[in-house]
Amino acid sequence: MTEIRPLTSTDREAWLPLWHGYIEFYESEVSDEQTALTWNRLLDPQFPIHGAIATGDGGRAIGFVHWLTHAATWSATPYVYLEDLFVTPDTRGTGAGRALIAHVTQWAREHDAAKVYWLTQETNATARSLYDRVATRTGFVHYEIGPMP
Amino acid sequence: MTEIRPLTSTDREAWLPLWHGYIEFYESEVSDEQTALTWNRLLDPQFPIHGAIATGDGGRAIGFVHWLTHAATWSATPYVYLEDLFVTPDTRGTGAGRALIAHVTQWAREHDAAKVYWLTQETNATARSLYDRVATRTGFVHYEIGPMP
Amino acid sequence: MTEIRPLTSTDREAWLPLWHGYIEFYESEVSDEQTALTWNRLLDPQFPIHGAIATGDGGRAIGFVHWLTHAATWSATPYVYLEDLFVTPDTRGTGAGRALIAHVTQWAREHDAAKVYWLTQETNATARSLYDRVATRTGFVHYEIGPMP
Amino acid sequence: MTEIRPLTSTDREAWLPLWHGYIEFYESEVSDEQTALTWNRLLDPQFPIHGAIATGDGGRAIGFVHWLTHAATWSATPYVYLEDLFVTPDTRGTGAGRALIAHVTQWAREHDAAKVYWLTQETNATARSLYDRVATRTGFVHYEIGPMP
Numbered sequence A, B, C, D: 001m002t003e004i005r006p007l008t009s010t011d012r013e014a015w016l017p018l019w020h021g022y023i024e025f026y027e028s029e030v031s032d033e034q035t036a037l038t039w040n041r042l043l044d045p046q047f048p049i050h051g052a053i054a055t056g057d058g059g060r061a062i063g064f065v066h067w068l069t070h071a072a073t074w075s076a077t078p079y080v081y082l083e084d085l086f087v088t089p090d091t092r093g094t095g096a097g098r099a100l101i102a103h104v105t106q107w108a109r110e111h112d113a114a115k116v117y118w119l120t121q122e123t124n125a126t127a128r129s130l131y132d133r134v135a136t137r138t139g140f141v142h143y144e145i146g147p148m149p
Helices: A009-025 A032-043 A096-110 A124-135 B009-025 B031-041 B096-110 B125-134 C009-025 C032-043 C096-110 C123-136 D010-025 D032-043 D096-110 D125-134
Strands: A003-006 A049-055 A061-072 A081-085 A116-123 A137-146 B005-006 B049-057 B061-070 B079-087 B115-119 B136-145 C001-007 C049-055 C061-070 C080-086 C116-123 C135-147 D003-006 D050-053 D060-069 D079-088 D117-122 D136-145
Touching: A003 A096, A009 A032, A009 A049, A009 A061, A009 A081, A032 A116, A032 D032, A049 A096, A049 B096, A061 A096, A061 B061, A081 A096, A096 A124, A096 B136, A096 D032, A116 A124, A124 A137, A124 C096, A137 B096, B005 B096, B009 B031, B009 B049, B009 B061, B009 B079, B009 B125, B031 B049, B031 C032, B031 C061, B031 C123, B049 B096, B061 B096, B079 B096, B115 B125, B115 C009, B125 B136, C001 C061, C001 C096, C001 D032, C001 D096, C009 C032, C009 C049, C009 C061, C009 C080, C032 C049, C061 C096, C061 D060, C080 C096, C096 C116, C096 C123, C123 C135, C135 D096, D010 D032, D010 D050, D010 D060, D050 D096, D079 D096, D096 D117, D096 D125, D117 D125, D125 D136
Parallel strands: A081 A116, B079 B115, C080 C116, D079 D117
Antiparallel strands: A003 A049, A049 A061, A061 A081, A116 B136, A137 B115, A137 B136, B005 B049, B049 B061, B061 B079, C001 C049, C049 C061, C061 C080, C116 D136, C135 D117, C135 D136, D003 D050, D050 D060, D060 D079
């Protein structure tokens, strides 16, 4: 049975290997200093980045989601950017990802946000099979300049 | 000769038809109330949305760019989201779009941002022929849930 | 009968003479440009400055309050700074000031703020006779450097 | 010789006893959790609370200052609230307090702030003898409602 709840300070040990698993999935690297900063931001009630954790059988942590709000030029109310979503490989397909997205959508409604959006790799067929069911693919693609020195 | 400068209160008359042209390009609609709110946000030095205008021959306004900053989980420093970019159809190909993006990139460097990013329609070949030269297409695609009631 | 409600866009005509009365009380001046900016900030749901208006008999506007939130080093949750409070001279003593402060205090509770605070001139005996009944005078006094050029 | 510099992550051991000394001066208490949160906020480049440390002979830490920015209804540009200032009792009168205030004032100028302000206990004659020389006592006194449960 999957349950979703906001991250709290006692979740650090459970969150850390999930965060590392997520970064490895993207074949990327994040410094320990950045990980500590991100954790602190997630826990700070005054910082606009928020997080939730998913637990499965026996209360085992199986996934997380991070999101943030920002103002927009097309809307009086904020947008919610779901920046990070991860579910452990062995529990994919159990509804945890869907429940994590639903948690963010519910939070967005309660905080008068205009929409929830996210980005995902075009080649990530597993994730997209879920996203195509719960959200709208807008046809927009992503460009960036950086990282800046 | 294209010049780029930050939006100021005297630019309202020049910016308004460009903004409407941009919205029409997306076959979308924005209320007058939203337009007024967005303009006020662009001008407010304390609001995290910023804008610049491009002028061409004779000082005629030919384009604009709007951008905003938000915190991120992967970076100590902020990301810059280039939300809106527009150049009048008759002046495309003159370098105004490139100069507007360069203005935002320069602003981002001066404000210690980690990167600049934007989204564009996959089918917008004109815009993408520019973006493919000045930025990296990351392979990420965009999903959204909303608008929320 | 005094009623307090959040400022909305239709209150501009009622709010403006109250705002001018307030500025005159402090023998100060504010440019029309600043007044427009402050009004826009009060109305923008994404700007951290908020306002409410008091109406008396017949719905006549008789006062206002403006407040803002900011983070603090002594608290996980924000402080609410009640920056401006005004009641028309002819309706002082009718409970409007007390009701405006109560409105902010209620807002602060609903938004998980740690406290509400404000500053007032030591010589303003009328205001202080109210404040001494509804709040704590902390014994702190105010210093400033500025305005800066 | 007093030197002032922005707080960095390596200053934690030096800052901690100064912070505790400051809290004891106000006969107050702050939880370890709050201290950790405040430290993290001071170090986070995206959080609007900032800090600097003063060092004296041999590089010994002798004081600190914390400040934050917030928007205001009277100004297009932000106010800087100097929330915490502390100099060790044995080094008072050596110019460290004055230098810490000057550091904040300089930061405020560089960041286009409208003014710097702070609050101090009316009975704190030592501090006020400095403040009366470097700032304007406005005649405003401080009221608060809280702490809220």
